Amino acid sequence: xxxxxxAYVRPKSLKEAIQHLASDEARIHAGGTDLxxxxxxxxxxxxxxxxxxxxxxxxGIYPTKEGGLRIGALTTVTEVAGSKIVQERxxxxxxxxxxxxxxQLRNQGTIGGxxxxxxxxxxxxxxxxxxxxGGDKCFAFKGENQFHCIFGSSSICYxxxxxxxxxxxxxxxATARVVGPKDGRWVPLEKIxxxxxxxxxxxxxxxxxEILTEILLPPPAPGLRSSYRKVRAxxxxxxxxxxxxxxxxxKEGRVEKARVVLSGAAPVPWRxxxxxxxxTGKRLDADIVAQGAGAAVEKAEPLEQNxxxxxxxxxxxxxxxxxxxxx
Ligand SMILES: Cc1cc2nc3c(=O)[nH]c(=O)nc-3n(C[C@H](O)[C@H](O)[C@H](O)COP(=O)(O)OP(=O)(O)OC[C@H]3O[C@@H](n4cnc5c(N)ncnc54)[C@H](O)[C@@H]3O)c2cc1C
Ligand code: SF4
Numbered sequence: 018x019x020x021x022x023x024a025y026v027r028p029k030s031l032k033e034a035i036q037h038l039a040s041d042e043a044r045i046h047a048g049g050t051d052l053x054x055x056x057x058x059x060x061x062x063x064x065x066x067x068x069x070x071x072x073x074x075x076x077g078i079y080p081t082k083e084g085g086l087r088i089g090a091l092t093t094v095t096e097v098a099g100s101k102i103v104q105e106r107x108x109x110x111x112x113x114x115x116x117x118x119x120x121q122l123r124n125q126g127t128i129g130g131x132x133x134x135x136x137x138x139x140x141x142x143x144x145x146x147x148x149x150x151g152g153d154k155c156f157a158f159k160g161e162n163q164f165h166c167i168f169g170s171s172s173i174c175y176x177x178x179x180x181x182x183x184x185x186x187x188x189x190x191a192t193a194r195v196v197g198p199k200d201g202r203w204v205p206l207e208k209i210x211x212x213x214x215x216x217x218x219x220x221x222x223x224x225x226x227e228i229l230t231e232i233l234l235p236p237p238a239p240g241l242r243s244s245y246r247k248v249r250a251x252x253x254x255x256x257x258x259x260x261x262x263x264x265x266x267x268k269e270g271r272v273e274k275a276r277v278v279l280s281g282a283a284p285v286p287w288r289x290x291x292x293x294x295x296x297t298g299k300r301l302d303a304d305i306v307a308q309g310a311g312a313a314v315e316k317a318e319p320l321e322q323n324x325x326x327x328x329x330x331x332x333x334x335x336x337x338x339x340x341x342x343x344x
Contacts, residue, residue: 020056023056023063023066025066025068027068028072031075031196034067034069034072035196035227035228038226038227041064042065043063044056044061046066046069047090047091047126047127047129048130051126051130058143059144060142060150069091070091075090076091078096078100078102078103081236083235084236084237085233085235086103086106086107086234087232088103088128088231089128089231090228090229090230091128092127092128093123093124093126093127093128094118094123094124094127094128095114095120095123095124097114097182098111098114098115108243108244109185109188109189109244109264110182110185110189110234112185112244113181113182113185114185116181116245117180118254128182128232129228131182132183132221133223134179136149136176136179137164138165138175140160147174148217148218149174149176149218150218151218157174157175158320162320162321162323163322163325164256165320166282167282167283167314167319167327168283168316168317168318169213169282169284170283170318171213173217174284176213177256177257177281178210178220178284178286178287179256180286181245181247181280183206183209183286184245184260184278184279185278186206186234187206187262187278187286188277188278189235190205190276191205191233191234191235192204192205193205193206193209193231196228197224197226197227198226204222206286209221209223209229210284211284211285212283213284238266241264242264243264243341244263244340245260245261245262245263246261246340247280247281248281257280257281258326259279259280259282259326259329260333261277261279261280261330261333261334261337262286263337265296265341272298272300276288277293277296279330282326289334291309291315292334295309296309301338301342303339306335306339307335310331310335313330313331314327314330314331317330
C-alpha cells in the first residue's frame with residue numbers, strides 16, 4: 018500500500034508541537050522508521066504528522082551535575098551506542114543500543130521513538146482486526162505464537178515489547194520526561210509501558226498530545242556492573258527472541274542491589290523480581306546463579322508454540338549472570 022494523504026508540519030518549538038498534537042489523529046514523527054511503516058500498512062491512520070526534527074533541544078547526551086546523564090528523545094540510537102560517556106557509565110545501555118536493528122535504522126531511529134514504537138505481532142502488523150486494533154479477538158492465542166510472550170498477557174494480548182533499549186533503561190532505573198499542554202511530569206521508565214490487563218490498545222501511558230522529551234539516568238552507584246544480552250533467531254538484524262538487561266551493584270563479591278529486566282518476554286520490559294530476590298545479598302556462584310535463572314521462569318505461561326522460551330531464558334540468564342561476575 019502507498020502512504021495515505023496527511024498534513025505534515027515541522028513546528029519550531031515544543032509548545033507549538035504540542036498544540037498541533039491536540040488536533041484529531043495527529044501523530045508524532047521522530048525518525049519515522051516505525052511510524053511510516055505503520056501508516057503504509059494501515060495499522061492506524063493519521064490526518065496530521067507532527068515532525069520533531071526542528072526541536073534541537075531534544076537532541077544530545079549531557080552529564081548532569083549529580084553524575085547522571087540526560088539523553089534527549091531525538092538522540093539517535095547510533096549516538097547512544099557510540100557515546101563514550103554511555104559506554105563508560107552505562108555499558109549495558111550502550112550494548113542494548115548497539116543490538117537494535119541494522120546500522121541504517123540505528124542512524125535514523127531515535128531513543129524516544131524506540132521506547133514508543135508499536136509492537137511487532139504479525140497479526141497486528143497484518144490485515145487482522147485484532148483486539149489491539151479495536152477488534153474482539155486475539156488471533157495469536159490459537160494461531161502462530163512462537164514469538165509471543167510468556168509473561169504478562171493477562172490472557173488478553175500476547176505481544177512482546179519490541180525495544181532493546183527500554184529494558185536497559187528500566188534496569189538503570191531511568192525516568193522519562195513527558196510534556197503535555199499544561200505541564201511536564203517525570204515517569205519512571207518502569208511505568209511508561211502499559212500491560213494488556215490495564216489497556217490492550219495502549220502501549221505507553223503517554224496521551225495523544227504528550228511528547229517524551231528526555232531520559233534521565235541516575236548516577237551509577239559504586240560497584241555497579243551492567244550488561245545486555247540478546248538472543249535472536251538469526252545473526253543479522255532481528256528483534257529479541259529473548260533478552261536480559263542486568264544492573265548489579267556488587268560489593269566484596271556480593272550482590273548489594275540487583276535489577277534484572279527481560280526483553281522478548283512480556284508486553285512490557287519485564288522486571289524479574291524473582292531473580293533479583295534470589296541473588297541479592299549473595300555471591301554469584303554457580304549454584305545461586307542456577308537458582309536465580311530457574312526462578313526467572315517459574316511463573317512463565319507459555320503458549321502452544323513458544324515453550325522453548327523457558328529453557329532459552331533460563332540458560333541465557335545463567336550465562337549472563339556468570340559473565341558479569343567475570344567481567
Ligand atoms: C526492520 C526493523 C527492525 C527493527 N529491529 C529492532 C530491534 O532489533 N530492536 C529494537 O529495539 N528496535 C528495532 N526496531 C525498531 C526501531 O529501533 C524503531 O523503529 C526506532 O527506534 C523508532 O525510532 P524512530 O525515531 O524512527 O520512531 P518513529 O517511527 O518516528 O516513531 C515510533 C513511534 O513512537 C512515537 N514517537 C516517536 N518519538 C516520540 C516521542 N519523543 N514522544 C512520544 N512519542 C514518540 C511515534 O508517534 C510512533 O508511534 C526495528 C525497526 C525496523 C523497521
Ligand atoms: S497478540 Fe495482541 S496484537 Fe497480536 S493478535 Fe493478539 S491481540 Fe492482536
